[in-house]
Amino acid sequence: MLEKTIKKVLVTEEEICAKSREIGQILTQEYKDKNPLMVAILKGSVPFFAELTKRIDTHIEMDFMVVSSYHGGTSSSGEVKMIKDLDTSVEGRDIVIVEDIIDTGRTLLYLKQLLLHRKAKSVKIVTLVDKPEGRVVEIEADYVGFSLPNEFLVGFGLDYDEHFRNLPYIGILKEEVYQTKD
Numbered sequence: 208m209l210e211k212t213i214k215k216v217l218v219t220e221e222e223i224c225a226k227s228r229e230i231g232q233i234l235t236q237e238y239k240d241k242n243p244l245m246v247a248i249l250k251g252s253v254p255f256f257a258e259l260t261k262r263i264d265t266h267i268e269m270d271f272m273v274v275s276s277y278h279g280g281t282s283s284s285g286e287v288k289m290i291k292d293l294d295t296s297v298e299g300r301d302i303v304i305v306e307d308i309i310d311t312g313r314t315l316l317y318l319k320q321l322l323l324h325r326k327a328k329s330v331k332i333v334t335l336v337d338k339p340e341g342r343v344v345e346i347e348a349d350y351v352g353f354s355l356p357n358e359f360l361v362g363f364g365l366d367y368d369e370h371f372r373n374l375p376y377i378g379i380l381k382e383e384v385y386q387t388k389d
């Protein structure tokens with residue numbers, strides 16, 4: 208079973224649910240009467256997006272984007288590519304980007320600049336995980352669930368080679384998992 212591949216759990220399911228509730232309450236106040244467009248960045252943000260949006264008690268709309276900067280394994284190519292754009296116009300709208308993780312920051316810098324260029328009224332970023340030591344460009348999230356050390360993380364949307372997104376917690380893999388997959 209998947210649990211056997213995990214060396215250490217860093218954030219439990221209970222902690223993620225409690226934090227999502229907390230951020231959801233803040234967003235409820237902040238976006239009351241603003242009908243923000245909540246943008247999930249696929250695929251990693253899916254579990255957190257589902258957990259968070261349930262906890263927002265005011266009108267929101269949802270849309271989805273696919274961008275990619277990681278191509279298998281644990282390293283980044285550095286280039287951010289748009290694979291699926293939004294269906295909705297962002298002009299004059301309050302936008303909340305929801306991510307699973309900020310690491311180098313390249314993905315979110317690209318997305319924030321793109322949406323501001325398209326004349327969004329405001330763009331805020333919510334991320335489940337921040338790895339501040341990984342940053343190579345200047346960008347910060349407005350709301351961070353958990354600030355974690357610079358290790359390769361899996362679970363709650365975070366993948367290693369497309370696997371482990373379905374773990375209900377965030378953890379690090381045992382060394383042998385990398386050895387058998389590479």
Ligand SMILES: O=P(O)(O)OC[C@H]1O[C@H](OP(=O)(O)OP(=O)(O)O)[C@H](O)[C@@H]1O
Binds near residue numbers: 251
């Ligand atoms: O701060 P960065 O170094 O840019 O890394 C963060 C991005 O990397 C991952 O996406 P990925 O491109 O792997 O796609 P995925 O969401 O489908 O896993 C993650 O979901 C973020 O979008």
Ligand code: HPA
Binds near residue numbers: 310
């Ligand atoms: O630690 C990570 N795990 C999974 N995907 C990622 N994308 C950036 N950093 C990570």
